[in-house]
Amino acid sequence: EAGVAQSPRYKIIEKRQSVAFWCNPISGHATLYWYQQILGQGPKLLIQFQNNGVVDDSQLPKDRFSAERLKGVDSTLKIQPAKLEDSAVYLCASSRSPGQGFHEQYFGPGTRLTVT
């Protein structure tokens, strides 16, 4: 079974520029998550999709961050404009829907963003 795919793996941009990350979840996983992980901290949920609907975006800085999941499969996360404090690893994860068996999360390799 293929895992969660993410690209790019690394990105360096200047502040005020924009950047986009892509995620392809495990086939058949209805739930997709985007997390931000700052060095020394645990992952923090930015947005959660169930199929192509948003379940939780309460911690997404909506003035600069946006995300979409068209057709309930792939997802993109965008930052525009980037700030220095956005430097972090952006992790995508997926899981089965509740009621579809064991619901552990599987993570992609992450995108390491550096804002200079």
Next chain:
Amino acid sequence: RKEVEQDPGPFNVPEGATVAFNCTYSNSASQSFFWYRQDCRKEPKLLMSVYSSGNEDGRFTAQLNRASQYISLLIRDSKLSDSATYLCVVNIIRTSGTYKYIFGTGTRLKVLA
């Protein structure tokens, strides 16, 4: 108070030692519990789920105490390869029926030769 709290460590232990990590959670409605392992510059990977009766997987034992709202992870006969950050994860079911996973900050373990 954080929803999930862990001692960040680092825990430096010699090879062969036994080490234990605790994690406390604040939401009594928490449903499921997990330990994830995260190697340096890698993504988190599921180490084990934590069941109410406690469970063991080789050298690893996980325990849950719902009354006191904490979970623990015990590693016996530590190996150099156990060096990593161990993340405590708590799962809550929202009123919408969807899951929310809350991560602790992680506990760093370094096993020394």
